[in-house]
Amino acid sequence: MRLKVSHSTSYSYEPAKSGLIQSLRMWPSVYAGQKIIDWRVDIDAPSVRRGASFRDGAGDLIETVVIRGPVEQVTVRVSGEVETQDLSGILRGHVEKVPPLAYLRASRMTRADPALAELSADVIASTGGGLDAAHGLAAAVAEAITYQPGETESDTTAAEALALGRGVCQDQAHALIAMAHCADMPARYVTGYLHATADGTLHQASHAWAEIHVDGLGWVGFDPANRCCPNDLYIRLGSGHDAAGAAPIRGMATGQGAETLAVDLHVLDASQQ
Template sequence: MKLSVSHITRYNFDIPVRRLIQSHRLVPSRCANQRVITWEVNMLQATRGAAFRDGAGDWTETVSVQGPLDAFEIEVTGEVETTDYAGILKDHREKVPPSAYLTPTARTWPSQPLREAAEETLSALEGKPTLEKAHALSTVTAERVEYMPGETEHYTTAAEAFDLGKGVCQDQTHVLIALAQLSGIPARYVTGYLFSASEDHMSEASHAWAELYVEDLGWVGFDASNGVCPDDRYIRLGSGYDAQDASPIRGMVTGGGGERLDVRVKVREGGVEGQQQQ
């Protein structure tokens, strides 16, 4: 499938900032699941700094802008050809061992209710393959955390979302990571884009899902929000231990006051516009 992406991120500052520094992971992953046809990341006034492929195999670039600056806009456009491998991440070169993703962060730290949910889920699957356990954990996540925008914040933890029983793809992904790690399965947070011509599919400005490590298969994606393994409707950008670590855009500013963030995303296939926009 050929997918085209238009992704505009705009920061508006209430008080002009003196300087802005950001780290970007805005280029699709290099793997057999997808082939970049064209891809551009445009920023006016920005000075591009170091660019490198990190240990997780993701392309990272630093940028800086000297102020005074009352607004900053990043425009990402491109076309990618995707292939469905039933969620299995194919030919993605990385140096970080899967065992590194057994360590929780503050956002995926296991609570007692999460521990009990993991134990209950796996109690009926003793001796079953890891892949079957992973699917069961993804199903439990969707059942216990209903997709409902506006109920959580960007800093909400897996434990908090699990107790609340509501959240968005970020929360569901954090919960799935926590459940997997409690079950001894390495798990990580993945960001990217999802094309959907149907409103039945849950998606946001930057979609998120989890990858769990399965013996003999490698990393396998699980989108608990939609109850599927990522297929050719997905474009993978990068991964991390949680949403903060995997964020496509991270940065800091010097000076200034409050800021407002506006994100607009359109994903198209063959001229058909998807639902993923904010």
């Protein structure tokens, strides 16, 4: 499948910032499941200096951007086309240097509490481990945390989302990572794009899911929000220990004042354009 992406992220500052540094992780991953046909990342802002890009130990392409002030508005625009294949969630052919065991470390967002540990233990007891256990953990998260926007915040933890019983894809991914850690299975957070949900609804925001390292298969993606493994409707961008570590845009601004964020995203089937 060929997916066409148009994505803009705009930051407005009042009063203007005296300077801004951004780290961008907005390029599709290089692996057997997707091929970049065309891809551009542009920055609309005065006095922009783009640094050299590099691939980190997780295989993600990262670029640092420095913007000198005064900065009233910055817009990061992504446009491109990617050819995708359905590999049943398996991250085949992805080159990275970080060993899977590094992803057994929990962050504040993915730290398990007794309720997460108990739910994980119940799944492992019924599945025995391996790929079946990974599927079981994802299914348990989907049942325990209903997808419902507006119920959680960007800093809601996995434990808090489970206690609430509602959340978004970020919360479900964090909970799945926490439960996998309880079963001694390396797991990490993944960001990317999704063409449509299971019911055919087009996505208006970027998407997130989790990958679990399964013996004999390697990294396998699981999306509790849509109760599936990522397929050819997904574009993978990058990974991290949690949402903060895998964020497509991370930044630090100099100066006091309020920040306003606006996002516009379209992920379309290129064959229908």
